[in-house]
Amino acid sequence: MNSSNNVFPESILIDNVMEYMNHGAIVGNLAKEIAKRMGMDEEFCYDMSIAGMMHDIGKVKIRTYIEERFEKVMFVDEARYYRMHPTTGYALLKEQGFSDRILTAVLDHHENYDGSGYPNNLKGEGISVEGRILHICDSFGRNMMNQKVSSWKDLRIDEAMRDMVEEAKDFDMKIFLLFQAYVYSEEFQNFLEELDLRMKDMKDK
Ligand SMILES: [Fe+2]
Numbered sequence: 001m002n003s004s005n006n007v008f009p010e011s012i013l014i015d016n017v018m019e020y021m022n023h024g025a026i027v028g029n030l031a032k033e034i035a036k037r038m039g040m041d042e043e044f045c046y047d048m049s050i051a052g053m054m055h056d057i058g059k060v061k062i063r064t065y066i067e068e069r070f071e072k073v074m075f076v077d078e079a080r081y082y083r084m085h086p087t088t089g090y091a092l093l094k095e096q097g098f099s100d101r102i103l104t105a106v107l108d109h110h111e112n113y114d115g116s117g118y119p120n121n122l123k124g125e126g127i128s129v130e131g132r133i134l135h136i137c138d139s140f141g142r143n144m145m146n147q148k149v150s151s152w153k154d155l156r157i158d159e160a161m162r163d164m165v166e167e168a169k170d171f172d173m174k175i176f177l178l179f180q181a182y183v184y185s186e187e188f189q190n191f192l193e194e195l196d197l198r199m200k201d202m203k204d205k
């Protein structure tokens with residue numbers, strides 16, 4: 001494959017595996033914590049941490065798909081391919097025998113509460129509760145990564161929340177308020193400290 005002559009947008013795909021894994025780990029932890037705060041049982045919380053870990057796995061599959069057909073692909077519509085990743089991820093995880101709860105969470109993680117999301121334009125409580133949780137945690141997790149802080153304790157929480165508040169129509173308000181309370185709590189500060197320790201451990205190895 002001639003990567004110097006790219007015709008598909010690299011930006012939508014996973015290049016940095018470490019960054020992808022960190023994003024998954026963060027989203028998984030947030031989703032588990034929010035589920036716990038919603039009073040969900042242990043199995044539900046565990047499934048949410050796996051769903052968070054795996055939610056963007058479809059991006060890997062899309063990369064393979066495009067690379068296999070690279071010679072023939074002259075133009076790729078960035079948004080169209082990006083929007084395939086929940087469905088691709090769902091199919092991939094189904095093949096691997098993941099539970100229905102995890103599959104549903106992955107499939108619904110880009111559905112917006114007002115019906116403007118994808119892949120199925122689901123609306124309100126028509127979106128699985130798993131998907132509604134994951135959507136919020138994913139957005140915040142992405143904002144965290146975008147800040148590129150060298151230590152998580154420097155995370156600017158207000159800034160990470162700002163565009164989510166502006167886009168609040170995308171989210172289930174009850175879960176969003178619970179999430180907001182969590183990120184301003186002492187527990188979240190402990191979580192950030194733990195993340196810092198884990199990153200340090202990984203670097204030291
Ligand atoms: Fe995603």
Ligand SMILES: [Fe+2]
Pocket residue numbers: 023055056138142
């Ligand atoms: Fe994501």
